[in-house]
Amino acid sequence: MKRLLFSFVISCFMCLCIAAQELTVGSYNIRYMNNADSANGNGWHQRCQSLCDQICWERPDLFGTQEALHTQIKDLEAHLPEYRWIGVGRDDGKKKGEYAAIFYHPARVKLIEEGHFWLNEIPDRPALGWDAACIRICTWGHFRDRKSRKDFFFFNLHMDHVGAVARSESARLVMQRIIEMTGGGKKMAVLTGDFNVSQTDSLYNLFVSSGVLKDCYTAASHRFAENGTYNAFHGHAFTNERIDHIFVSPATLVENYAILTDSRWQAGEDGKKTRRTLSDHYPVFARIRF
Numbered sequence: 001m002k003r004l005l006f007s008f009v010i011s012c013f014m015c016l017c018i019a020a021q022e023l024t025v026g027s028y029n030i031r032y033m034n035n036a037d038s039a040n041g042n043g044w045h046q047r048c049q050s051l052c053d054q055i056c057w058e059r060p061d062l063f064g065t066q067e068a069l070h071t072q073i074k075d076l077e078a079h080l081p082e083y084r085w086i087g088v089g090r091d092d093g094k095k096k097g098e099y100a101a102i103f104y105h106p107a108r109v110k111l112i113e114e115g116h117f118w119l120n121e122i123p124d125r126p127a128l129g130w131d132a133a134c135i136r137i138c139t140w141g142h143f144r145d146r147k148s149r150k151d152f153f154f155f156n157l158h159m160d161h162v163g164a165v166a167r168s169e170s171a172r173l174v175m176q177r178i179i180e181m182t183g184g185g186k187k188m189a190v191l192t193g194d195f196n197v198s199q200t201d202s203l204y205n206l207f208v209s210s211g212v213l214k215d216c217y218t219a220a221s222h223r224f225a226e227n228g229t230y231n232a233f234h235g236h237a238f239t240n241e242r243i244d245h246i247f248v249s250p251a252t253l254v255e256n257y258a259i260l261t262d263s264r265w266q267a268g269e270d271g272k273k274t275r276r277t278l279s280d281h282y283p284v285f286a287r288i289r290f
Contacts (some may be wrong), residue, residue: 021148022255022289023108026063027156027192027244028055029281030076032098033069041266042233042276044072050264051278052079058260058285062104062143064156064192066281070095076103086114087156090137093126100139100156100193112151113142117177119157119170132166138174138193140181150290152188153181161196171206178212182249185212188290191247194281198228198241213247216286220257227261229284235263235277246286256287 030051031037033044052075055063068076070089077085083103091097093116104111119136120129128135138157145152155178160166178189191213197203199217207213217225228239248254259282265273 021145022287023062023145024058024060024285024287025154025190025192025246026058026060026283026285027066027194027246028063028283029066029158029194029244029279030068030072031279031281032067033072037233040233041268041274042280044075046266047264047276047278048072048075048079052076054260054262054278054283055080060105060285061108062102062154062190063283063285064139064154065099065101065103066156066158066194068099068101069097070099073099073101082107084111086111086141087139088116088137090118090135091126097135098158100137100158102139102141102154102156104141104143104154108147109143109145111141112144115140117173119159119166119173123173129160129163130166130169131163132160133162134160136160136166136170138177140177142181145290148290150188152190152290153178155189155191157191157193159193159195159197167195167197167203168206171203175207175210175212185249188249188252189213190288192245192284194244196243198243200241204245207245207247211250214250214252216246216248216254216257216288217242219248219254220286221255223257225257225259227259227282229259229282231277231280231282233277233280235261235275242284244281244284246284248286248288251290253289254286255289258285259283260285
């Protein structure tokens with residue numbers, strides 16, 4: 001009897017240790033703030049609170065954002081006081097243009113080092129790359145999990161929506177940086193972002209066949225993903241295409257993966273409330289263990 005009780009206690013202790021080392025990571029294209037969206041009822045200030053409430057409920061340890069302008073970054077900072085963030089505006093390396101910011105919970109992970117590089121032929125300066133329609137940037141952070149004491153790198157980006165060559169070359173550049181910064185894979189890596197390509201694209205295969213990264217969607221022990229990730233503010237539309245991804249090092253265990261299709265309710269001029277999405281993308285979250 002004592003032996004059974006001892007085994008039960010040890011099993012519970014091991015389960016608690018495993019749970020303690022689990023990290024929740026995510027990717028969220030929050031849609032840039034613009035007047036056209038506001039006129040259509042999907043403006044940033046109409047959905048900011050709901051979007052932040054969703055993040056507070058999920059409580060990710062780290063998550064990458066795409067498309068956020070500086071004003072939106074400051075709004076997220078105000079509504080998510082437990083988090084810190086890293087990143088710069090892509091157009092000038094300061095505050096101009098969209099950010100590919102990384103938000104992190106400092107009580108759970110320690111920021112050791114941070115940086116960024118542009119997705120172009122000269123990555124240390126802002127410029128259009130290859131056939132891209134926009135200047136693109138990748139933000140990275142070197143973190144330490146305060147519970148497991150393991151170091152890892154977190155990368156976040158938004159690939160170009162027009163230039164196929166730009167996406168391909170950007171992918172190769174990012175892969176090269178991940179290999180270099182992790183010491184050839186000695187340290188773990190997480191890559192999040194809006195890649196503007198689905199799981200059926202050859203560029204997606206470049207990532208998952210590299211031996212450097214794997215997709216959390218396919219690797220997850222349990223998956224909750226009833227839709228794709230882009231909704232264009234049409235909450236009732238279905239797609240099976242995932243253009244927002246979370247990639248991790250091959251040795252990473254992926255416990256759960258989810259694409260969250262939460263919505264909000266907004267009153268119109270007639271007083272009737274309509275159901276609306278929180279962004280034109282659904283957020284993606286994964287629970288992982290290194």
